Amino acid sequence: MTHGPRYTPLVASLPATVPFVGPEAMERARGQPFRARLGANESVFGPSPRAVEAMAAAAREAWKYPDSESHELRAALAKELGVAPAHIAVGGGIDGLLGDLVRLTVAPGDVVVTSAGAYPTFNYHVAGFGGRLVTVPYSGDHEDPEALVAKAAAAGAKLVYIANPDNPMGSWHAADRIQAMIDAVPEGTLLVLDEAYIEFAPEGTAPVIAPDDPRVIRMRTFSKAHGLAGARVGYAIAAPGLVAAFDKVRNHFGMSKVSQEGALAAIGDQGHLGEVRAAVSVARGRLAEIARANGLAALPSAANFVAIDCGGSGALARAVLEELGARDVFVRMPFVAPQNRCVRVSAGTPLMLDLFQSALPDALAAARARVR
C-alpha cells in the first residue's frame, strides 16, 4: 500500500519536536519516579477541597456532554473580575487558548513578536500556523515591554506576547509599565498578556482590567494558584468581538464538564487561594535561603517558582539540572542565554524542599566537576 494522507505543505514543513517533555515521560525514560516534582510550576499544595468534591460529584454526571458555553463558569469569573461574561473565553488551559488565538490571527508568513526565551508553547503554536517569530532579548532578566512594542511596530506584528510575571525568570513589571505597553501597542497588533502567575504577584502588578480594550487579550489559568493543572482550564479576558471570534474555530464541546465544575468551585474558595499564596511565599523564601547557603543567588520572583543563578554558563546550569535529576529532583531551566545560567525551581512542599536542599550541594559539586 503506497497510500497515505497528503499533509498540508505547512504541516509537512513542521518539525516533530514537542514544546515540553512532561515529567511522566521523563520518569518512563529514567525508569524511576522523581521524588521532588519541582519542574512544572504546579501547585504542589493541591486544589481546593471544594474543587475536589465538585469534581467527584461531576464525575457521576459525566455521561452528560459539558455545557459548550461554560455559562456558569464564565458568569462566576465575570463576577469575580467585574466584567461581563461576554468578555470571557474559556479554553483548555492557556495553551489551548493561545493555539486558538494564533489560529484566529496568524496566517502563514505573519509576524509575531515575543522575547527570546519566553514561553515555548506559544512559539509552538505560532510555528504551527506558519507564523514568523521575531524575538527581542530580555533586559536584566526582565522581558522588555518597550523593546517588544517597538519591534512589533517595526515588524507589523499581528501579536506581541508578554508574560507578567514572567516565566521562566519570575521577574515582573508594575502595572503602570504594562499599562504603558498597552497604550503603546501599534495599530493592528494585539497584545497577549499572559498572567498565568498573577495571583502570586504583589498588589499593583496587574493593570486595571479595561475589558472592552481591543488592544489586549489577557490570559489566566486555574493551573497555577488554583492547583488544577490536571483539569486544563484557562480563560481569556478580552473585548467581546474577540471573545466571540473564538467561537468560530474552537472545539465547542471540548471543555470537560468535570473540569468546569472544579474550576467553578475553586473560584468560590478564596480562603484556599490565600493559603496557597502564603505557602508559595514561604517556599520562595526557603528556596532563596537554600540558594544562598550554596553560594548561589536566587532571583526575586513574583511567581510560584524561583530562578536560581548557578553562577556560570548554560552548560553548567544544564549539568546542575541533570545532576538534580539523577538525585530524583525534577527542575527545569530557561532555554536561552543569558537566562540559561539559571535553574528554575517550583515552590514545593516542605518535604520536597528538604529533598532539594539535600540534593543541591552534591549536584552542584558534580556539575562543577563536569563543566568548568
Added chain:
Amino acid sequence: MTHGPRYTPLVASLPATVPFVGPEAMERARGQPFRARLGANESVFGPSPRAVEAMAAAAREAWKYPDSESHELRAALAKELGVAPAHIAVGGGIDGLLGDLVRLTVAPGDVVVTSAGAYPTFNYHVAGFGGRLVTVPYSGDHEDPEALVAKAAAAGAKLVYIANPDNPMGSWHAADRIQAMIDAVPEGTLLVLDEAYIEFAPEGTAPVIAPDDPRVIRMRTFSKAHGLAGARVGYAIAAPGLVAAFDKVRNHFGMSKVSQEGALAAIGDQGHLGEVRAAVSVARGRLAEIARANGLAALPSAANFVAIDCGGSGALARAVLEELGARDVFVRMPFVAPQNRCVRVSAGTPLMLDLFQSALPDALAAARARVR
C-alpha cells in the same frame, strides 16, 4: 480606540454559527429544564462506577499536569484492540481529533467529501480550515460508501468521511462493505471512519483493524457506550506516521488528567459496558414500540438512538421536535431531506422513555395541526 485584532482572511470569512446548541443553552433560552434528555445520544445509563471512582481519586491529584503522552491510556487501548500504542492518538473527543486531522490535511481550497446530512461538527472543522466540502446523498437512509469513494476520486479529495453506524439515522453497513470501501479509497485520499457508536452495533459491523493501513483512520470515543461524554476523551486508530503527525499540531497537555484516569478505568469495566449495551437494546425496542403505537415507523438502529419517521415533511418533523420540547422532552433531528422527515431519539432510561411516550401523542397532534 480603533485598534483591534487583524483576523486571518480565512477567519474573517467564517460565519458565527456554531455546529450545535447544547441542551443547557437551550434550557437557558427556554427558561426551564428538560425532563427527558434524549437529544444528544448521551449514555443516560451513566459511566462505570469504577470510572467515577477513578475520577474522584484523580481530582485529588489534579494539581499535576496530565501525562501529555496519555501513556497508560494508550497502552490499555492498544492492548484492548490488539495494536501498538503507536497506533493510538488520544484527543478531546472525536470532535477534537477531527479538528486536528482536518488541520493536518486540509489547506484552503482542498476538497473533503462527506454525506449530505452527516456529522455537522466535521463540516465545521473543514470550513474552519478553508476546505471545500463536497457531499453525496444518503441512499435509503444509509450513507453510500461507493458513491462517497467515487466522489472522492472524482474530486481529488484529501479526506472522505463515513460514520458506521451512521449518525443521525442509526443505519449501518456490514464490515465487508466498509472493508471494500477502504480498498477502493483513491490514492491521496484518507478515509475517516467514525465509529463513535460501534459498541452498539451487531457483531460483524467493524472491519478487522489493520492498524498499519495508511488509507484509513478510525475514530472512537468514551462519550457514548462508556458514558463519559462530559470527560471528552476520544481516540483514533491509524498508521504510526499519521498518529505521530498529530504531535506536530495538538495541544500536548490538553487532555485532562481526571479524564484520562476515568477512561482508563472504564476500559477495565467490560461488565458495565455489557449492561449498557443491553439497556440500549431494550430502549431501542421500546422506542420502536412507542413509534408503532403512534402510527409511526422507527428505523432500524445500530446506535444508542432511534430515528423515528414522522411520516411527512421536514417541517412536520421540526414541529414534532418543537412540540416535544414544549413538553420538556429534548430530541434532535437530521438536517437534510429526506432524512429530516425523522426525529432522532436517544436510548433513555425507562423514566425518560415514559415521559417521551406520554408526550408524543399530543406533540404529534399539535405538530400535525401546525403543518400539513
